[in-house]
Amino acid sequence: MQEAKKKTSLKAKVQKLGTSLSSMVMPNIAAIIAWGLITAIFMEQGWFPNAHIAKLITPMLTYLLPLLIGYVGGRMVYEERGAVVGAIATMGVVVGAKVPMFLGAMIMGPLGGWCIKKFDQLFQDKIRSGFEMIYNNFSSGILGMLLAILGTYVVNPLVVAGSNFMSKGVDFIISIHMLPLANIFIEPAKVLFLNNAIGNGILVPLGIQQASTAGKSVLFLLESNPGPGLGILLAFMFFGKGSAKGSAPGAAIIHFFGGIHEIYFPYILMKPALILAAIAGGVSGTFTFQLLGAGLKAAASPGSIIAILLMTPKGSYLAVLSGVFVAAVVSFLVASIILKHDKSTGDDLAEKQAEMEAMKAESKGKEMPSSQAAQDSVDSYADVKKIIFACDAGMGSSAMGASLLRDKVKKAGIKDISVTNTAVNRLKDEQGLLVVTQEELAERALQRTPSAMHVSVDNFLSSPKYDEIVANLKALSQIQDKPQATENTVKTAEAGDLGNVDFAKVEEVNFIRHDQHIGTVTMATSLFSDSMKKANKQTPVKAVRINELEDSDKHLVIVTAAAKKNLAVRYTDIQTVVVDDLLTDKKLQDVVAKLK
Amino acid sequence: MELQANMISLNQDVATRDQAIRMAGQLLVDAGCVEKEYIDSMIARNNDVSTYMGNFIAIPHGTDEGKQYIKKTGISVVQIPMGVDFSGENDSEQLVTVVFGIAGLGNEHLNLLSQIALYCSDVSNVAKLADAQTPQEIINLLKEVGK
Numbered sequence A: 001m002q003e004a005k006k007k008t009s010l011k012a013k014v015q016k017l018g019t020s021l022s023s024m025v026m027p028n029i030a031a032i033i034a035w036g037l038i039t040a041i042f043m044e045q046g047w048f049p050n051a052h053i054a055k056l057i058t059p060m061l062t063y064l065l066p067l068l069i070g071y072v073g074g075r076m077v078y079e080e081r082g083a084v085v086g087a088i089a090t091m092g093v094v095v096g097a098k099v100p101m102f103l104g105a106m107i108m109g110p111l112g113g114w115c116i117k118k119f120d121q122l123f124q125d126k127i128r129s130g131f132e133m134i135y136n137n138f139s140s141g142i143l144g145m146l147l148a149i150l151g152t153y154v155v156n157p158l159v160v161a162g163s164n165f166m167s168k169g170v171d172f173i174i175s176i177h178m179l180p181l182a183n184i185f186i187e188p189a190k191v192l193f194l195n196n197a198i199g200n201g202i203l204v205p206l207g208i209q210q211a212s213t214a215g216k217s218v219l220f221l222l223e224s225n226p227g228p229g230l231g232i233l234l235a236f237m238f239f240g241k242g243s244a245k246g247s248a249p250g251a252a253i254i255h256f257f258g259g260i261h262e263i264y265f266p267y268i269l270m271k272p273a274l275i276l277a278a279i280a281g282g283v284s285g286t287f288t289f290q291l292l293g294a295g296l297k298a299a300a301s302p303g304s305i306i307a308i309l310l311m312t313p314k315g316s317y318l319a320v321l322s323g324v325f326v327a328a329v330v331s332f333l334v335a336s337i338i339l340k341h342d343k344s345t346g347d348d349l350a351e352k353q354a355e356m357e358a359m360k361a362e363s364k365g366k367e368m369p370s371s372q373a374a375q376d377s378v379d380s381y382a383d384v385k386k387i388i389f390a391c392d393a394g395m396g397s398s399a400m401g402a403s404l405l406r407d408k409v410k411k412a413g414i415k416d417i418s419v420t421n422t423a424v425n426r427l428k429d430e431q432g433l434l435v436v437t438q439e440e441l442a443e444r445a446l447q448r449t450p451s452a453m454h455v456s457v458d459n460f461l462s463s464p465k466y467d468e469i470v471a472n473l474k475a476l477s478q479i480q481d482k483p484q485a486t487e488n489t490v491k492t493a494e495a496g497d498l499g500n501v502d503f504a505k506v507e508e509v510n511f512i513r514h515d516q517h518i519g520t521v522t523m524a525t526s527l528f529s530d531s532m533k534k535a536n537k538q539t540p541v542k543a544v545r546i547n548e549l550e551d552s553d554k555h556l557v558i559v560t561a562a563a564k565k566n567l568a569v570r571y572t573d574i575q576t577v578v579v580d581d582l583l584t585d586k587k588l589q590d591v592v593a594k595l596k
Numbered sequence B: 001m002e003l004q005a006n007m008i009s010l011n012q013d014v015a016t017r018d019q020a021i022r023m024a025g026q027l028l029v030d031a032g033c034v035e036k037e038y039i040d041s042m043i044a045r046n047n048d049v050s051t052y053m054g055n056f057i058a059i060p061h062g063t064d065e066g067k068q069y070i071k072k073t074g075i076s077v078v079q080i081p082m083g084v085d086f087s088g089e090n091d092s093e094q095l096v097t098v099v100f101g102i103a104g105l106g107n108e109h110l111n112l113l114s115q116i117a118l119y120c121s122d123v124s125n126v127a128k129l130a131d132a133q134t135p136q137e138i139i140n141l142l143k144e145v146g147k
Helices: A002-007 A010-042 A057-094 A102-126 A132-175 A179-214 A219-224 A227-239 A242-256 A261-270 A272-292 A305-311 A317-344 A349-367 A397-411 A439-448 A464-476 A487-500 A515-534 A561-570 A587-594 B017-030 B037-048 B065-069 B110-120 B123-131 B135-146
Strands: A386-391 A418-423 A433-438 A453-457 A508-513 A541-545 A555-560 A575-579 B052-054 B074-085 B095-103
Touching: A010 A057, A010 A102, A010 A261, A057 A102, A057 A132, A102 A132, A132 A179, A179 A219, A179 A261, A179 A272, A219 A272, A219 A305, A227 A242, A227 A261, A227 A272, A227 A317, A242 A261, A261 A272, A272 A317, A305 A317, A386 A397, A386 A439, A397 A418, A397 A433, A397 A464, A397 B110, A433 A439, A433 A464, A439 A453, A453 A464, A487 A587, A508 A515, A508 A561, A515 A541, A515 A587, A515 B074, A515 B095, A515 B123, A555 A561, A555 A587, A561 A575, A575 A587, B017 B037, B017 B074, B017 B095, B037 B065, B074 B110, B074 B123, B074 B135, B095 B110, B095 B123, B110 B123, B110 B135, B123 B135
Parallel strands: A386 A418, A386 A433, A433 A453, A508 A541, A508 A555, A555 A575
Antiparallel strands: B074 B095
């Protein structure tokens, strides 16, 4: 596993980072749209200015969106607890920052989740029962507080510095009159949600200066040009895959006409190479603007094609539209090449991983619920990061199973794998998950979590599958261990005891119910007849009272040493086997083997 | 939480699994842990997905919807030395000698439940529970696990 980790290319790492950044944003697109619409419609320069409603704009951008991102980021790492700590920690970077702290939230959210996860791993099993609530609330509360403080002092200034750096870059390029190159800074900055910082922070003030003398300024167009984003979304429409392809058309409309550029950022984060397409589109768009002398009267905000046209002075329409068009075409072409190239080269690691995972899920689907699949090879356990027991209500069975397996995992010295339980309906699909269920629920669990690995058991308390799971996990952590290897030799050694029993004569096996041990005998009888059935033996097995037997060597009575004394008082001809333990004595298997 | 002696019923003899579940449920009702309706939800849950755990143990409890009838967390014990079959109609026999009736609100019961699980994963321990002569004996047996 370690080797595989080393081999993971830088590209795959960037890709993974991009994916996790985008999965922090994706669930919050609705909030971004809500904010975008409010901004577009009700802001001062909007279509229906309304000062009362416009009060929503700033707090939503400054607080709501970063907090949501931090919340989701924390949840990615550690469920609900991680989410709450992530949100608290995000507050630390949000407060006092001049720029909207999307980037800071993307750092603090997962960091918060990670911290509380590590903290729980250290302390969770040390909590005394009855104190869980106090522990849970105070640990995440205190940790959240510390992280929020850390955020204000450390992360906040870092993000502000980064955003200042981007701004300086743009500033510098404008000062040396190489305007198109400004997009080299602008596009990456946009994707990291610094678009408002750059747009409103630098370009708009400079643009206003220019416009006040020249009547229009091209600076208003640098960041608000929807062309590059449109090109990328169109490329996804034609050459994308899966959900990205499906959602791209809607995103394109919201982006181009609604002017909410934020919506295409996750698509780039999914495939970071696409930033090249955005840059190419931005640079060529700006170049076209300059060439044709395009400009806007004032800032077009949001960057919708409609807002842009409203701000376009008479006579500049063609120039502005050409710039947007060129930007869209260039970024579409570059993005298409990137997306298509990505498809053709199958040796791309991330691609392969995705493929493998899909294949795995498929093969699992076929073999369920035999659970053989899980045993296939040690390899399939390589991805397992956590084990969840699922049952119907999450109240009993799964909790029992989880505590047993947790115990076994712990005793085997396996760390960093958590074992928890839940109701099958609350299962969430994710990578690195091993789901254990009762056979009846296996199908439902598979539907809920197609990308997880599945094992189903019929006996929660003594399933051999637990040992398989632990053995497989252990094999991965390279601890060599060969349990149960010596069992056979032990068996043969003890077999000698049975020498004085004439098995040929035995027609019935009996266990004796006597006053103090009725339960044990019931269970022993059941276990023994199970073993007989499995071994295909015909001799009947019965539990009887001590006075119910016929004194004949047709009966083989299995007893403990103490009970044999009582038996000897009553009977003389009955054959006996004396065992230390009616349920688990190894001698019992030898008796089964010798019977008819 | 701990097991209560008044919620342990020893030496019962029942013919069907539903009777066993009702008995465990009635103990929960009598102790004020659940409303009567909870028992039906225990039966329903067991028909849906068996609460037979292996090793002669069953842990009947309600469905998700049944949770509304829980007033407080509790675990009852019914000892059935002669055993009762918990299997469905067509399955092979699933003999049960100790039934734990469970009403769980939140996570208070998980600690005890996990003790029961760890203890009962050894079938010889289940035999001790199935042979116990007094409620206190069962309580003491399960207490050992925590140590």
